[in-house]
Amino acid sequence: xxxxxxxxxxxxxxxxxxxxxxxxxxxxxxxxxxxxxxxxxxxxxxxxxxxxxxxxxxxxxxxxxxxxxxxxxxxxxxxxxxxxxxxxxxxxxxxxxxxxxxxxxxxxxxxxxxxxxxxxxxxxxxxxxxxxxxxxxxxxxxxxxxxxxxxxxxxxxxxxxxxxxxxxxxxxxxxxxxxxxxxxxxxxxxxxxxxxxxxxxxxxxxxxxxxxxxxxxxxxxxxxxxxxxxxxxxxxxxxxxxxxxxxxxxxxxxxxxxxxxxxxxxxxxxxxxxxxxxxxxxxxxxxxxxxxxxxxxxxxxxxxxxxxxxxxxxxxxxxxxxxxxxxxxxxxxxx
Amino acid sequence: xxxxxxxxxxxxxxxxxxxxxxxxxxxxxxxxxxxxxxxxxxxxxxxxxxxxxxxxxxxxxxxxxxxxxxxxxxxxxxxxxxxxxxxxxxxxxxxxxxxxxxxxxxxxxxxxxxxxxxxxxxxxxxxxxxxxxxxxxxxxxxxxxxxxxxxxxxxxxxxxxxxxxxxxxxxxxxxxxxxxxxxxxxxxxxxxxxxxxxxxxxxxxxxxxxxxxxxxxxxxxxxxxxxxxxxxxxxxxxxxxxxxxxxxxxxxxxxxxxxxxxxxxxxxxxxxxxxxxxxxxxxxxxxxxxxxxxxxxxxxxxxxxxxxxxxxxxxxxxxxxxxxxxxxxxxxxxx
Numbered sequence: 191x192x193x194x195x196x197x198x199x200x201x202x203x204x205x206x207x208x209x210x211x212x213x214x215x216x217x218x219x220x221x222x223x224x225x226x227x228x229x230x231x232x233x234x235x236x237x238x239x240x241x242x243x244x245x246x247x248x249x250x251x252x253x254x255x256x257x258x259x260x261x262x263x264x265x266x267x268x269x270x271x272x273x274x275x276x277x278x279x280x281x282x283x284x285x286x287x288x289x290x291x292x293x294x295x296x297x298x299x300x301x302x303x304x305x306x307x308x309x310x311x312x313x314x315x316x317x318x319x320x321x322x323x324x325x326x327x328x329x330x331x332x333x334x335x336x337x338x339x340x341x342x343x344x345x346x347x348x349x350x351x352x353x354x355x356x357x358x359x360x361x362x363x364x365x366x367x368x369x370x371x372x373x374x375x376x377x378x379x380x381x382x383x384x385x386x387x388x389x390x391x392x393x394x395x396x397x398x399x400x401x402x403x404x405x406x407x408x409x410x411x412x413x414x415x416x417x418x419x420x421x422x423x424x425x426x427x428x429x430x431x432x433x434x435x436x437x438x439x440x441x442x443x444x445x446x447x448x449x450x451x452x453x454x455x456x457x458x459x460x461x462x463x464x465x466x467x468x469x470x471x472x473x474x475x476x477x478x479x480x481x482x483x484x485x486x487x488x489x490x491x492x493x494x495x496x497x498x499x500x501x502x503x504x505x506x507x508x509x510x511x512x513x514x515x516x517x518x519x520x521x522x523x524x525x
Numbered sequence: 526x527x528x529x530x531x532x533x534x535x536x537x538x539x540x541x542x543x544x545x546x547x548x549x550x551x552x553x554x555x556x557x558x559x560x561x562x563x564x565x566x567x568x569x570x571x572x573x574x575x576x577x578x579x580x581x582x583x584x585x586x587x588x589x590x591x592x593x594x595x596x597x598x599x600x601x602x603x604x605x606x607x608x609x610x611x612x613x614x615x616x617x618x619x620x621x622x623x624x625x626x627x628x629x630x631x632x633x634x635x636x637x638x639x640x641x642x643x644x645x646x647x648x649x650x651x652x653x654x655x656x657x658x659x660x661x662x663x664x665x666x667x668x669x670x671x672x673x674x675x676x677x678x679x680x681x682x683x684x685x686x687x688x689x690x691x692x693x694x695x696x697x698x699x700x701x702x703x704x705x706x707x708x709x710x711x712x713x714x715x716x717x718x719x720x721x722x723x724x725x726x727x728x729x730x731x732x733x734x735x736x737x738x739x740x741x742x743x744x745x746x747x748x749x750x751x752x753x754x755x756x757x758x759x760x761x762x763x764x765x766x767x768x769x770x771x772x773x774x775x776x777x778x779x780x781x782x783x784x785x786x787x788x789x790x791x792x793x794x795x796x797x798x799x800x801x802x803x804x805x806x807x808x809x810x811x812x813x814x815x816x817x818x819x820x821x822x823x824x825x826x827x828x829x830x831x832x833x834x835x836x837x838x839x840x841x842x843x844x845x846x847x848x849x850x851x852x853x854x855x856x857x858x859x860x
Contacts, residue, residue, distance in 0.1 A: 210707035212768075215741030217777075372545035401851070404817025405776060406550030431769075433547075434810035434847035435817075438773040441740060442552075469847075475769035482739025482770075512769035512804075516736070 212482035220444050223486040225261065226473060227395070227426055227452045228254055230501075232263040232300060233470060234458025236273050240505050244278045248285045253497040254455055255295045258489035259473075263319070266300035267310045280309060287314045298359060302333070307347045311354055318351050319359040319395075320344040322386060324379045327370040328363050328399070341385045348389040357393075360386030361428070365396045365411060366403035376414045383420050394425055395452055398439065401432025401469075405442040412446045422447035429471050431457065431510075436471035437479060444485075451476060456498030457510035472511030474498060492517065547817035555779050558821040560596065561808060562730070562761055562787045563589055565836075567598040567635060568805060569793025571608050575840050579613045583620045588832040589790055590630045593824035594808075598654070601635035602645045615644060622649045633694060637668070642682045646689055653686050654694035654730075655679040657721060659714045662705040663698050663734070676720045683724040692728075695721030696763070700731045700746060701738035711749045718755050729760055730787055733774065736767025736804075740777040747781045757782035764806050766792065766845075771806035772814060779820075786811060791833030792845035807846030809833060827852065 231251050235242055242250075247265075254262050264286055270277035283299065286292055298317035301307045310318055322340055323329040329337045348358045365379045383394050396411065412422065427443040427450075429436035440451055457472030477491045495517045502509040509515060566586050570577055577585075582600075589597050599621055605612035618634065621627055633652035636642045645653055657675055658664040664672045683693045700714045718729050731746065747757065762778040762785075764771035775786055792807030812826045830852045837844040844850060 211702045211737045212739050213702060213708040213737075213742060215739070215745050217741035217744050367546045367548060373548040402546045402548075402817075404547050404550070404814050406552040406818050407548060409552050410550050431847060432851045433813045434766075434772060434807065435814060437769060438776045438814060441773045441776065472769065478768045479739050479770060479773060482737075483741050512766060516767045 212478060214482060214484045216484045220483060220485060221447070221449045223449065224444065224480055225450045226259060226476065226487055226489060227261045227263065227298075227450055228259045228455060228473060229263045229428075229452050229470060230254065230455035230458045230473070232266055232276065233452075234454040234456070236266065236275050237459050238275060238505055242275070242504065244282050244285070246504055247278070247282050248289070250497070250501055251286055251297070252289065252291055253500070254494070255292055257494040257497055258487070259455075259494070260294075260488065261296040261298065264297045264299055267306035268300060268302050280313065283310075283313045283315070298357075301347060301351075303343055304347060304350070307351055311351070311356065315356060317357045317359070318347070319361055320347055320386070320391070321361040321363065322382050323363045324374050324382050325364045325368040325371050327368055332363065337382065341382070341389075344386075345389045348386075348391060352390040358389075358391045359393045359395060359426075360389075360391035361395045361397055362386070363397045363399040366398045366407050367400060369400050376411055379411060380414050380418050380420075383415060384418060387420055387424065392424070393450065394420065395428045395450075396425060397428040398430055398436075401430035401435060403429065403439050404435060405438060408439050408442040409446060412443065412448070422449065426450035426452055428452035430459075431469045431471050431475075437475055440471065440476060441479065455494060456501055456514050458498075458501070458505075469510050472498075472509070472513065474511045474513035474517070478513045547813060549817060549819045551819045555818060555820060556782070556784045558784065559779065559815055560785045561594060561811065561822055561824060562596045562598065562633075562785055563594045563790060563808060564598045564763075564787050564805060565589065565790035565793045565808070567601055567611065568787075569789040569791070571601065571610050572794050573610060573840055577610070577839065579617050579620070581839055582613070582617050583624070585832070585836055586621055586632070587624065587626055588835070589829070590627055592829040592832055593822070594790075594829070595629075595823065596631040596633065599632045599634055602641035603635060603637050615648065618645075618648045618650070633692075636682060636686075638678055639682060639685070642686055646686070646691065650691060652692045652694070653682075654696055655682055655721070655726070656696040656698065657717050658698045659709050659717050660699045660703040660706050662703055667698065672717065676717070676724075679721075680724045683721075683726060687725040693724075693726045694761075695724075695726035695729045696732055697721070697729060698732045698734045701733045701742050702735060704735055711746055714746060715749050715753050715755075718750060719753055722755055722759070727759070728785065729755065730763045730785075731760060732763040733765055733771075736765035736770060738764065738774050739770060740773060743774050743777045744781060747778065747783070757784065761785035761787055763787035765794075766804045766806050766810075772810055775806065775811060776814065790829060791836055791849050793833075793836070793840075804845050807833075807844070807848065809846045809848035809852070813848045 265279040266276045299315050301310050301318045333340045351358050429439045453473035453476045454470035455473045457469045459470040474495050495514045498514045600614040601611045634650050636645050636653045668675045686693050764774045788808040788811045789805035790808045792804045794805035809830050830849045833844050833849045
């Protein structure tokens with residue numbers, strides 16, 4: 191270590207002190223452990239303009255797992271016309287399942303319909319996700335179906351997956367606001383969650399797809415779901431940081447018993463300067479808070495931030511995660 | 526309005542729906558009203574590389590007040606060598622106090638010592654702030670003094686200001702972590718806060734200067750201060766968003782009774798890509814949350830975001846505020 195307190199510009203001190211930050215101080219009413227459902231390779235990369243080669247994707251998943259993430263949503267078996275970035279799913283997925291470094295890592299994939307499920311199961315998927323919408327407008331925009339039609343499409347997918355021994359996750363988009371409809375009635379969200387549970391989804395992920403939610407909404411929805419028998423142990427939260435709200439909404443959900451949080455390494459999932467600024471909560475920003483609160487995740491923040499830095503270089507733009515950017519600075523230098 | 530729900534790409538719908546977002550849903554245990562202490566013109570601009578002409582600064586303050594902000598920290602009467610960006614304080618401040626549009630707006634200024642106080646009082650300041658540090662390292666770096674020496678310097682400033690009928694605010698930097706020392710003992714922060722209170726500071730602003738705090742720390746400090754007789758009604762919180770933690774820390778402080786929050790329009794106060802990424806909490810990101818929670822501020826979010834957009838153009842870089850960027854998009858277009 192170089193430098194002294196009288197020599198505050200010395201990098202050594204900053205690094206030494208910083209490695210002890212954030213200070214760990216628990217808060218009442220929060221869980222002891224949180225499971226992070228990492229969505230970077232799927233929800234992150236599907237919106238990127240840059241074409242990412244399949245080798246780089248496989249390496250990304252490997253590095254995420256090496257940082258300690260145990261659930262890494264790997265890709266999507268939708269029609270390539272819908273999501274060209276993930277058109278290599280059938281090439282990528284077998285590489286992952288065959289990789290000894292990824293043994294024991296949960297690698298869920300998105301499946302929109304029977305055909306997608308067949309491909310996923312053939313390639314060894316043990317965890318699949320269907321994606322419903324809480325609003326008619328987004329169901330129409332994303333699936334070209336009504337909400338009821340899309341649930342009818344997912345029903346056989348969920349039951350066949352369950353029969354095949356695969357775990358099923360149900361996503362619900364637009365739980366807290368819709369760009370065309372504005373406010374979304376809670377009863378509508380509860381109805382869709384119930385349908386997903388009844389078709390066998392082991393976990394339901396509540397999506398704030400356009401990032402507009404605030405903490406009162408989170409409390410209200412979790413309370414309504416609890417009253418409908420859908421308790422926090424069957425829920426995950428999936429917040430977007432479009433308006434900078436993702437972390438305080440996540441904190442609110444943790445206070446209400448949720449222990450599974452979706453996040454995207456480096457905040458991948460929409461360029462912050464593009465027209466559609468829909469960045470996911472960055473896994474690193476989440477980890478900084480959880481680490482400070484003494485909540486266990488099993489994930490190494492420095493290693494994860496290094497992985498996101500590596501991926502940002504591949505994508506040719508800085509990471510939108512504030513924590514990734516701050517940790518890439520060799521030392522603090524304050525005014 | 527153009528478009529229908531079957532025509533989700535139409536900009537008209539997005540704008541119409543969005544203006545009703547965030548949905549207002551209150552949460553238990555939060556205050557009905559929050560006062561925002563806007564620091565953009567001082568804490569924001571002091572770190573900018575671009576030279577901002579005095580006319581633009583005056584116009585910035587005017588627009589902030591027009592958006593509904595009632596407390597706008599205007600400038601700093603420190604030696605120009607320390608903060609060249611604010612070297613025009615003596616030129617700017619009389620313009621503001623003479624401006625009929627700013628009548629009734631509280632315009633605090635920073636004063637480091639007797640000489641700074643004299644200049645501020647001469648120019649009509651009715652609200653001044655001194656700036657202490659919770660750590661020896663930062664007191665040395667920022668003021669070239671020990672903590673005790675700096676408090677001794679502020680004591681006559683505070684008592685003379687109070688005698689002259691001015692309100693005094695005390696800032697405390699590095700309350701939650703220090704780049705050279707790492708964790709900062711709570712007792713040390715309490716000691717400095719007590720000294721500031723005893724010298725007559727009507728309000729003490731708890732600064733997370735390097736943005737490392739997490740909610741357990743916030744709870745712990747507020748509890749310790751309460752035990753020392755320094756209650757939330759005499760406190761403000763000043764969080765930085767370096768690691769994306771500012772808003773969840775602010776939410777935590779509100780739950781513990783704090784009702785004054787420091788924030789910087791557009792998140793001014795450090796370039797997010799610079800070595801020293803120490804951005805303030807963006808006033809707009811704060812306002813989105815408060816609006817959603819139904820907490821009154823008197824500030825018009827759209828008008829404020831437009832002001833920050835205007836300032837970002839003057840500074841030649843996009844606003845670091847996620848809300849400012851999202852609101853500058855004509856309509857949502859979701860994948």
